[in-house]
Amino acid sequence: MSVKAPSSPAESRGRGGSGGRRVRHRPRGGLARLGPLPWIAPVILLILAVVVYPIVELVRTSFLNISIAGKVRGSAGTDKFKKLFEETDFGHVLLWTVLWTVVVVCVTMVLSLGLAQLFNQRFPGRRVARWALIAPWAASVLMTAIGFKWMLNQTAGVLNTLLIDLGLIDKSKDWLGEPGTAWPWMMFVAVFVSLPFTTYTLLAGLQTISQDVYEAARIDGAGPWQTYWGITLPLLRPAFLVGVVINLINVFNSFPIIWAMTQGGPGSDTATSTVFMYKLKETDIAESAAMSVVNFAMVVVLVLIFLKVSRWNEEDA
Amino acid sequence: MTATAPAARKRSFRPRTLVITAVAWLLAALFLAPYLEMVLTALRPADELRDRSYFPDKLEWSNLVDVWKESSLGDNLQVTLLVAGGATVLVLLVSLPAAYYTARVRYRGRKWFLLLVLVTQMFQPTALVVGLYRQFYQLDMLNSVWTLILCNAAFNLAFAVWILSAYISSIPVELEEAAMVDGTSRFGAMIRVTLPLALPGVVTAVIFTFITSWNEFIMGLTLSTEPDKQPLTVGINNFIGNYTVQWNYLFAASVVAILPVIVLFAFIERHVVSGLTAGSVK
Numbered sequence: 205m206s207v208k209a210p211s212s213p214a215e216s217r218g219r220g221g222s223g224g225r226r227v228r229h230r231p232r233g234g235l236a237r238l239g240p241l242p243w244i245a246p247v248i249l250l251i252l253a254v255v256v257y258p259i260v261e262l263v264r265t266s267f268l269n270i271s272i273a274g275k276v277r278g279s280a281g282t283d284k285f286k287k288l289f290e291e292t293d294f295g296h297v298l299l300w301t302v303l304w305t306v307v308v309v310c311v312t313m314v315l316s317l318g319l320a321q322l323f324n325q326r327f328p329g330r331r332v333a334r335w336a337l338i339a340p341w342a343a344s345v346l347m348t349a350i351g352f353k354w355m356l357n358q359t360a361g362v363l364n365t366l367l368i369d370l371g372l373i374d375k376s377k378d379w380l381g382e383p384g385t386a387w388p389w390m391m392f393v394a395v396f397v398s399l400p401f402t403t404y405t406l407l408a409g410l411q412t413i414s415q416d417v418y419e420a421a422r423i424d425g426a427g428p429w430q431t432y433w434g435i436t437l438p439l440l441r442p443a444f445l446v447g448v449v450i451n452l453i454n455v456f457n458s459f460p461i462i463w464a465m466t467q468g469g470p471g472s473d474t475a476t477s478t479v480f481m482y483k484l485k486e487t488d489i490a491e492s493a494a495m496s497v498v499n500f501a502m503v504v505v506l507v508l509i510f511l512k513v514s515r516w517n518e519e520d521a
Numbered sequence: 522m523t524a525t526a527p528a529a530r531k532r533s534f535r536p537r538t539l540v541i542t543a544v545a546w547l548l549a550a551l552f553l554a555p556y557l558e559m560v561l562t563a564l565r566p567a568d569e570l571r572d573r574s575y576f577p578d579k580l581e582w583s584n585l586v587d588v589w590k591e592s593s594l595g596d597n598l599q600v601t602l603l604v605a606g607g608a609t610v611l612v613l614l615v616s617l618p619a620a621y622y623t624a625r626v627r628y629r630g631r632k633w634f635l636l637l638v639l640v641t642q643m644f645q646p647t648a649l650v651v652g653l654y655r656q657f658y659q660l661d662m663l664n665s666v667w668t669l670i671l672c673n674a675a676f677n678l679a680f681a682v683w684i685l686s687a688y689i690s691s692i693p694v695e696l697e698e699a700a701m702v703d704g705t706s707r708f709g710a711m712i713r714v715t716l717p718l719a720l721p722g723v724v725t726a727v728i729f730t731f732i733t734s735w736n737e738f739i740m741g742l743t744l745s746t747e748p749d750k751q752p753l754t755v756g757i758n759n760f761i762g763n764y765t766v767q768w769n770y771l772f773a774a775s776v777v778a779i780l781p782v783i784v785l786f787a788f789i790e791r792h793v794v795s796g797l798t799a800g801s802v803k
Contacts (some may be wrong), residue, residue: 243622244634246615247678254675255641255649262652274658319548327542335787336549339556343779346737346754350761350775354768358548362558365573400552401797403544408794446798457647460738464758467593478647485651485743496651514639514798 244317262500265493276491293472293480300387301456301476308391308455312398313448317440320406321432342398349464352393356380374428383473386466390474393461398454402447409443410436442513449510453503477502556779563772570768581769588773596749597756600666604741604752605734607670612681612730613723615674620685621711625694642679642797647673650743657744664750669741673734680733681726684796688722689715694777723793728785735782753778 266284269277288294323334340348355363356379364376379385413436421431437444459478462468468475468483475483477499484492562570566581584602589595646653653672654663662668696718697710705713716723741752748759757778760771786793 240622240626240628240630240634242618244619247619247682248634248637250615250675250678251637251641254653254672255644258649258652258656260652261656262649265651265655322545322548323645325538325541325545327538327545328545329542333545333549335790336553336792338786339553339691339783342732343556343737343782344754344782345634346736346738346758347559347775347779348555350757350771353761354772355555357768360571360573362575364577396552396555401794404790404794405798421612441799450798452641453645457645459647460609460754463738464761481651485654489651489655493651493655494646500648503644503648507640510643511636520573 237451259500262496263495265490266497268490270490272487277385280490284488284490285497287488288484288491288494288498294477297472297475297477297480300474300477304387304391305452305456308394308398308458309448309451311391312402312451312455313444315395316399316402316406316447317444318344319403320410321436324407324410327473337403338400340397341404344460345397345458346460348397348488349393349461352389353380353465356389378468381469381470386474390461390465394455394458397461398451401454402451402459405443405447405450406440409440412443413439420511445513446510449513451508453506453510456499456502456506556783559772559779560776562768563776565769567767567769569572583767584769584773588770591767592760592770592774593749594753594756594774597751597753598774600669600741600745600750601735601753601778603666604669604673605731607666608673608677608734609727611670611674612677613727616678616681616685616726617716617723620682621689621715623682624686624689625697638679638682641676642683644676646676646737646740650739653740654743664745664747666750668744669737669752672740672744673737674730677730679731680729680796684726684729684792685719685722687795688719692718704800711728721792725789725796728789729793729796732782732786735778760791 267280267282269280269283271277282450319337323330323337327333344415352363355361358364358376358378358381360378364373364379367373368376377385379389417435417439418431421435426434456476457478459476459482462474462476462479466474468479472483477495481495481499482494484495561577563584564580564582565584566579569577569579589598619634623634624630657663659667683801692715697707697714700710700714701707736754737752737755738758739756741755742758745751745755748756751759753774757771757774760766760774
């Protein structure tokens with residue numbers, strides 16, 4: 205710390221010069237005396253106003269009675285939570301939220317491992333091929349979902365045409381009209397839009413593995429599968445875990461896919477908890493806030509897992 | 522293509538390379554296929570929409586122009602441009618000084634600041650949108666472009682701060698010190714010395730914020746209730762519900778909404794992962 209044997213008077217007074225990094229202190233007007241605040245306060249203010257305050261407002265709303273017109277009609281205590289938990293669809297929605305998140309993330313991770321391995325090979329046109337891969341990542345998830353809704357259209361959807369021509373179905377189906385087929389298709393879209401980010405994360409992870417390790421394995425006579433299970437996968441663990449947690453958060457929150465393709469219908473048969481929250485918002489915003497509080501709690505758990513996994517504070521701070 | 526690889530080994534890999542190339546190219550095509558179908562639909566004449574053909578007989582290029590005249594999506598496009606542009610400017614103005622200071626100075630509370638930023642990055646608008654709605658309803662700020670700018674900026678700050686401070690950390694502090702010895706202020710050194718060198722990071726932050734705000738859906742849907750104040754994503758989604766869907770117009774607008782973003786994304790693709798995983802995967 206700055207206490208030990210300052211080499212020059214200027215340095216001993218230098219704020220922030222402690223961590224080994226030398227920053228020359230130049231007393232220049234009032235700004236410098238305020239320390240970090242002028243630099244970081246705008247970020248903190250914006251986060252407080254638009255990220256933190258809504259959390260407060262959300263919790264507050266879940267304990268109020270609010271009319272359809274938006275007028276507050278006194279406290280509701282925990283009534284809104286009771287009402288929410290007693291909704292006939294509530295259990296079903298929670299179950300599907302878990303299924304949706306787990307299935308989509310698992311399938312995404314497994315497929316991404318394969319894709320990353322493939323796109324890590326050297327082949328002609330790799331740059332262009334990798335570029336094609338990012339399309340679903342860059343494009344709005346909503347637009348992609350609408351695209352699939354159109355391709356699954358019963359009268360003219362190209363996927364129906366394709367499946368008929370391939371002989372897989374004999375007549376055009378209303379895939380999104382019933383939960384049994386709507387769920388798999390929506391999961392397909394969710395996997396489709398999650399693959400690019402995940403593959404790129406794993407590709408970045410693969411590139412950190414030194415070639416020397418593979419060289420050593422080859423000399424020891426390890427086959428390709430042995431090398432993959434014994435070396436690649438264990439060394440890919442950090443990138444893989446980060447990919448899993450970020451995907452869990454994204455897929456749990458992935459509202460636009462379902463909203464665009466089925467709006468959670470028929471009834472709430474294809475709703476996850478975020479879609480259910482939105483449907484409740486139309487009738488009782490306080491109950492919707494109660495659902496949001498539950499959703500938020502789940503996100504907090506996932507974020508805590510992320511902090512654990514991401515090693516964010518192992519950096520030289 | 523390692524230059525050192527002996528010719529013999531290279532040749533024995535050829536059939537394998539062929540298979541890899543074929544599979545990779547096929548997969549790449551599959552990833553683009555849905556967007557190609559959207560472009561084809563955008564160009565279909567209205568009377569071919571119900572045809573079960575893979576390719577339209579005739580391409581109606583005028584759809585791309587007519588959609589803006591025949592629908593009110595032009596208003597929505599304008600909102601999206603303002604919101605994405607405004608949020609990008611705001612993010613840059615706010616995150617640059619913070620990222621610079623955090624990269625250069627070990628101040629008290631630095632770790633807490635980084636934690637706050639990281640946690641913000643993980644919270645997405647979806648779980649908070651009801652709170653946001655109540656907040657801006659009480660402030661009487663629904664249906665305002667400013668509200669959407671503020672919200673989009675706030676949820677993109679974290680990415681910008683991370684990527685910028687990572688870039689700035691990698692630029693030797695000595696360069697600035699030299700400028701400061703020559704009498705430049707710290708702020709001047711940041712603008713004239715560091716910023717030009719950190720340009721790839723700045724470009725990444727700018728493009729990423731722009732794309733994310735451009736694509737944003739749930740806040741636009743919730744915080745703007747009047748159709749002409751909603752962003753393009755919401756406008757296009759309303760298009761489905763309103764009348765018998767004119768899919769060709771819908772996708773004409775979608776193509777305009779999607780293509781620029783995919784092209785922009787290609788520029789920053791290599792830097793995005795480290796920003797999104799908060800540096801845990803580089």
